[in-house]
Amino acid sequence: MPRAKQRTPELRDRLLRVAVGMLESDGVAGFTTRRVAAGAATSTPAVYELFGDKAGLVREIFFEGFRLLRDYLDTVPASGDPRADLIALAGAYRRFARDNRVLADVMFSRPFADFDPAPAEVEAGRAVREFVTGRVQRAIDAGVLAGDATDNAHVLLAVTLGLADAENASRLGTSQASVDRRWALGIESVLDGLAREHH
DSSP, X not given: OGGGGGOSHHHHXXXXXXXXXXXXXXXXXXXXXXXXXXXXXXXXXXXXXXXXXXHHHHHHHHHHHHHHHHHHHTTSOOOSXXXXXXXXXXXHHHHHHHHTHHHHHHHHTOOOTTOOOOHHHHHHHHHHHHHHHHHXXXXXXXXXXXXXXXXXXXXXXXXXXXXXXXXXXXXXXXXXXXXXXXXXXXXXXXXXXXXXXXX
């Protein structure tokens, strides 16, 4: 079958790019494997051969999202100011969520009914959490935060995700200044709270 030669890593990458782009432009409702195949100039069977089914394609989009998020977080080097680093990490996540709204939605809101993350998908999220937890531990070691690094990282990530979601849904204010101010207030308040000993 001559088509089989086309099922290459390059085609796989192209299908992923088209799928992500289609999600960004058309949302979850218009997302079908047939349309992704057409957009990548290939056949629906090729999509199934490479990804198994629609859920398999969504799973790869999920992984792609976490790889991309890690790229954003990696732009924040560890400095001599661990608190500033955590604020910068929240800013990097904010940029990721603004630049990749639908990807963030697939990763954190689970809009696809037929996609239930398996252990491997949970693992993809864990790598990002462990990265953030390492930065939180640096802040604890420097005396900037108190308490448990894992607890603190979960809280900081939850607040960051919530702020990003609110901003993307235009629920954080109507002017850029007010949105920026509320981001700063949210992250600074969490870090202030995590700096206190909890009993």
